[in-house]
Amino acid sequence: MDKISFPYRSAGHLVLLHVIAESGAWGKYGLDVNYDYPISSSDAHRLVPTGEVEFVGGNHVSTYGHRARGDSWVYLGQTINQVNTKLVVRPDSGINGIADLREKVVGTRGAHPSLNDWLYLKQRGLDVDRDDVVLANQRKDKKGTMDPANPQETPAAMWQLVRDRKIDAAFLTAPAHLFAQEAGLKCIDIEPQPMIWFTTVSSSLPFVEKNPDLVMRFLKGMIEGIHFFKTERDKSIDIIKRRYTREGPLSLAYATYTYESMADYLAPNLFPTMPAIANVYEEAKRQDPDAKKVNPLELWDFHHIRHLEDSGFVDDLYRSNTRKMRDQIDAPVTDRARLEKDVVTHLKACGHPVGEDCGCED
Numbered sequence: 001m002d003k004i005s006f007p008y009r010s011a012g013h014l015v016l017l018h019v020i021a022e023s024g025a026w027g028k029y030g031l032d033v034n035y036d037y038p039i040s041s042s043d044a045h046r047l048v049p050t051g052e053v054e055f056v057g058g059n060h061v062s063t064y065g066h067r068a069r070g071d072s073w074v075y076l077g078q079t080i081n082q083v084n085t086k087l088v089v090r091p092d093s094g095i096n097g098i099a100d101l102r103e104k105v106v107g108t109r110g111a112h113p114s115l116n117d118w119l120y121l122k123q124r125g126l127d128v129d130r131d132d133v134v135l136a137n138q139r140k141d142k143k144g145t146m147d148p149a150n151p152q153e154t155p156a157a158m159w160q161l162v163r164d165r166k167i168d169a170a171f172l173t174a175p176a177h178l179f180a181q182e183a184g185l186k187c188i189d190i191e192p193q194p195m196i197w198f199t200t201v202s203s204s205l206p207f208v209e210k211n212p213d214l215v216m217r218f219l220k221g222m223i224e225g226i227h228f229f230k231t232e233r234d235k236s237i238d239i240i241k242r243r244y245t246r247e248g249p250l251s252l253a254y255a256t257y258t259y260e261s262m263a264d265y266l267a268p269n270l271f272p273t274m275p276a277i278a279n280v281y282e283e284a285k286r287q288d289p290d291a292k293k294v295n296p297l298e299l300w301d302f303h304h305i306r307h308l309e310d311s312g313f314v315d316d317l318y319r320s321n322t323r324k325m326r327d328q329i330d331a332p333v334t335d336r337a338r339l340e341k342d343v344v345t346h347l348k349a350c351g352h353p354v355g356e357d358c359g360c361e362d
Helices: 011-023 041-047 063-068 111-122 158-163 176-182 205-210 212-231 233-243 252-263 274-287 289-293 303-310 313-330 332-350
Strands: 002-005 031-034 073-078 086-089 105-108 134-137 169-172 186-189 200-204
Touching: 002 212, 011 212, 011 233, 011 252, 031 212, 063 073, 063 274, 063 289, 073 205, 073 212, 073 303, 086 158, 086 176, 105 111, 105 158, 111 134, 111 169, 111 274, 158 169, 158 176, 169 176, 176 186, 200 205, 200 212, 205 212, 212 233, 212 252, 212 303, 212 313, 233 252, 274 289, 303 313
Parallel strands: 002 031, 105 134, 105 169
Antiparallel strands: 073 200, 086 169, 086 186
């Protein structure tokens, strides 16, 4: 087995990575992947070019400016091309949509998430730079980096800050917005945001050029792991429930909703979308002026995933699951909406603490 390092930039990636690892997809291709540990943006830029770390599951924004200054970073594939959040507010806030956030305080946390929120608001007519809205980042970063000044800090959940009136609103993904809704907050459906985020297969060009076989095996493992995630629903939910404890133990209902909120959006062939690349590039230019010197496509190398697509590798995986995948695609929104309602209704009736596996979900 070839030992490979694939650290994450955000612990949220583990929802997918635990499933890929336990599915045996990497092992099938002779890879022992060490994925369950974080890496800072600065360390990723330092260790990937030397080959000490073969792949990284992130660094979405800082890379463009680094590229302008001679960095060899390269993106090989993308797992999810949009951010699906809900706008979380207090029931008495008078906020019913994005337009109502004018002159309000929107909480955010982290370098990339705060840029996502800045761009989402700006594209809808609320410019932070014009003081149309206040974007309050709850995390301090080291100057000139995308890394937290205090990595050991364990701040309160964003929905708790909304509840406690320290901020007016926040954009939250699952399962955080489920916790918010169970606590009595209002969760408003909003448009998804095209974005390069979550798990991106990143490496350095010299490493990729010297190790084409290893790179191809790693990508095959990613693609087969995503196939497992999409087609082995119950097994994937079980893995998420057992392994993903970032926000506390998940009940079966919460693990199910977390799975459903992701499965439809995973790219089976790892191709990014142009709107997602365009949006992350806008954030890169805001974060680092040197990014303007770079064409946003310069960092992407599609030829490995193009080869896998053209060879029929991806189609062959899904051929036996055509009916299952068609049923999954036909009504995902309705099912997720129903599931969310059922989760919150159950929790209110059950009376058990959020996340506790009370055994009465069925």
